[in-house]
Ligand SMILES: Nc1ncnc2c1ncn2[C@@H]1O[C@H](COP(=O)(O)OP(=O)(O)OP(=O)(O)O)[C@@H](O)[C@H]1O
């Protein structure tokens with residue numbers, strides 16, 4: 225295949241995945257979901273499986289400061305760490321939109337108020353929670369209860385999502401989360417029939433077609449997510465990563481970069497000196513590689529056997545070989561299995577790649593196929609890497625797309641029901657806006 229469409233970044237770091245810095249904040253509140261989601265990461269160390277993934281959760285985003293206080297990444301991260309420490313054990317991390325929706329929209333430093341049983345700040349006289357009756361630190365309970373392989377949603381789910389009708393936040397079925405006397409609003413598009421099917425609603429209905437739709441067997445994989453799944457596919461350099469991170473950040477969803485998983489597998493095989501022209505050798509060696517993905521859109525991580533490989537996987541050697549590795553069916557089965565587990569364990573996730581809408585999550589309610597003209601993609605990639613030869617970059621992107629779209633096992637393809645978004649003439653912010661609008665319309 226063509227070599228190296230993506231060189232090392234001028235700064236010495238490998239290609240910085242374009243975080244959607246310009247992404248507008250605040251849609252979580254508009255969607256009735258206050259940050260943070262209790263767990264946006266994925267712990268995937270299935271004992272029986274050679275691969276595992278361990279995601280960092282989105283809990284740290286609990287402490288996100290107002291935008292005006294986050295002028296740059298360094299300060300932002302320092303601030304997040306500080307807020308994380310300050311909030312440790314604070315029940316405010318569980319607050320939800322509701323009667324205290326205004327509080328939920330405020331991301332400034334939180335005063336040390338006692339919160340009520342729903343995690344809201346008291347609003348009237350005598351509203352303080354009595355110490356003996358205050359629920360224990362929900363974060364601690366969740367940390368203790370959430371183990372690798374757990375898919376159980378614990379007492380306080382993320383804002384805007386169903387919580388069990390028992391426990392400290394107990395509420396009856398159909399009861400409004402913030403207002404005990406008010407019936408819970410039905411999500412747009414969900415019918416009474418959906419509700420009778422349980423939380424899965426239309427996911428379950430679509431799921432009946434699952435075996436016809438996918439090419440990789442689903443047996444033994446808990447692949448059905450009860451939460452929102454946004455699948456974003458497209459050719460190389462079309463803006464999937466930048467856009468997906470921006471969308472996930474705006475909607476307080478987790479984020480999974482499946483390309484990083486194929487890259488990490490490739491890195492591991494290169495380290496092991498596996499002959500990448502030999503699919504059998506690739507398949508055999510892949511069984512021993514342990515991958516771990518972190519799903520925080522502001523800080524996605526990827527580890528191989530505990531080693532942080534986020535930098536090395538963007539190098540020319542990996543970029544030049546990854547499509548060979550990704551074409552091996554056994555590798556795809558392993559990684560698709562892992563991706564489905566991450567999706568199933570998430571509380572809502574944006575997943576980007578080449579076959580997400582067609583194969584990994586065929587029942588995702590939102591599928592985007594993100595494209596951009598080859599020249600625009602090459603120009604952006606060249607600008608990103610500092611490559612001077614844009615024509616060579618364009619050629620390398622085209623060669624990678626050729627291999628990815630012609631392989632037999634789940635090739636790069638637009639799902640039949642995917643919405644095509646052409647970002648050629650749109651800014652990153654506009655692409656994110658467009659996709660957030662599509663997600664809004666779909667739920
Ligand atoms: N709408 C846009 N306008 C301008 N630049 C963009 C836009 N979308 C993405 N970019 C830039 O284009 C480059 C490629 O984007 P990105 O890495 O997100 O693409 P990708 O589809 O994930 O690539 P790959 O398939 O190789 O992983 C980045 O430098 C990114 O900042």
Ligand SMILES: Nc1ccn([C@@H]2O[C@H](COP(=O)(O)O)[C@@H](O)[C@H]2O)c(=O)n1
Pocket residue numbers: 460461482483484486487546547548550551576577578579580624628
């Ligand atoms: N769902 C996916 C995602 C990626 N690949 C392969 O990985 C390569 C690298 O992907 P990037 O998004 O990081 O550029 C890509 O070229 C594909 O070969 C895949 O097969 N399926």
